[in-house]
Amino acid sequence: MTTDTFSSKYTGEAATNNANGVDKQQKAGKIREKSIEHILSAAQQEFVINGFKGTTIQAIADRAGLPKANIHYYFKNKDNLIHAVLENILDLWDEVLGDISVDDNPKDVLAHFIRTKVRMSFTHPGPSKLFAMEIIQGAQHLKDYARTYLRKWVREKAKVFEQWIEQGKMSKVDPVHLIFLIWSSTQHYADFETQILTIMNRGEYEEEDVEHISEFLCTIIIRGCGIEYP
Template identity: 40%
Template sequence: MNDESGVERPKIGRREAQRQATEEAILTAAETVFAEAGYGGATMQLIADLAGLPKANLHYYFATKEALYRAVVERIFEIWLRAADTMDGAADPAQGIGAYIDAKMEISRRHPNGSKVWASEVMHGAPVIQDYLETTLRNWTAGRVKVIERWIAEGKMAPMNPEHLLYMLWATTQHYADFNHQIETLNGGKPLTRAQWAAAKASVKELILRGIGVA
């Protein structure tokens, strides 16, 4: 079985599979509740009800609301991190950045609530995950900057500020999750179809790759 980044997962036993399935149900329910109610308005009871579990079972996996909230924001970020692995081994920006855009757009399609929770956390000054931003995010960004700088030095893309390119990539791809209600409203009140998502991916890739001087 492959995860969202295309990496094959090792086989696991039935009990571990059940544990993972329950934890996944909790995190998915928590994403929805935190996205809709915010951290202050969310309760463990609301999350347990949405996950279809007794509240005691929820506390078995996550002792506190803060621990569950942190798990939600870390999960979406870890998914984003795996998506960026495509850049590290890519021969050129067309391949690396193109695949990164594809992966980030797919994550926005599949995890819009996780993206919204992350955005809200950061807009409020990251009271729970500031340490994560100062360590994991900072180190990750520095690594991707080096990749982009290498492509520029090799003449494979136009000279530019790597940080601002990354900010643009994040803003553009995550817009489809954070502002999906606005997009759906402009789409006649309907979610984007698979064909429309494919067209959006192609458009974003074309605009950004041309903008950085990649044919």
């Protein structure tokens, strides 16, 4: 899932002039990057709040503090824009959720995975939410390669779990659904942020919540796999 900058893939022909490494104008490139960054951030927020169809380019422009035509200058159309945003998100996750190996200790791997995922839900709820909405709506804007990539990713991790089970390092549970369980229970804290804060009677998440929730989920899930914890 390595992707180069968006410019070459998503922006109009205005990008090609500038994207070929040899820039005549360094300073110009900075502004360009900043603008793209602002647009992507604004777009992400708007897409989360209003969905794809419900989001207007004008709203994105307003949030980014740029004229509408400028959005169309950097991103040919709405479709290109959401593709860029989603790719951004997948890259982020890919970066964080590293590889695991059979030789690792199941308890440590599971704990680290859960902790990282919980923290992501707290520090980056936006991407998580947008991704969730995409899937709920049928993943119409996630390109095929992203969809199949997810399958590959799950299968890979599941294989390691299976070997652990064979080696008697954890009890016999369905590895694929174990991944779903971890994914859903952690992601929940991002997606249902609003509801959870209401129920917990809070204004926003605190640092201690991350620790408390991570610990809770580690306890239940790891013990549920028949592994001593802590």
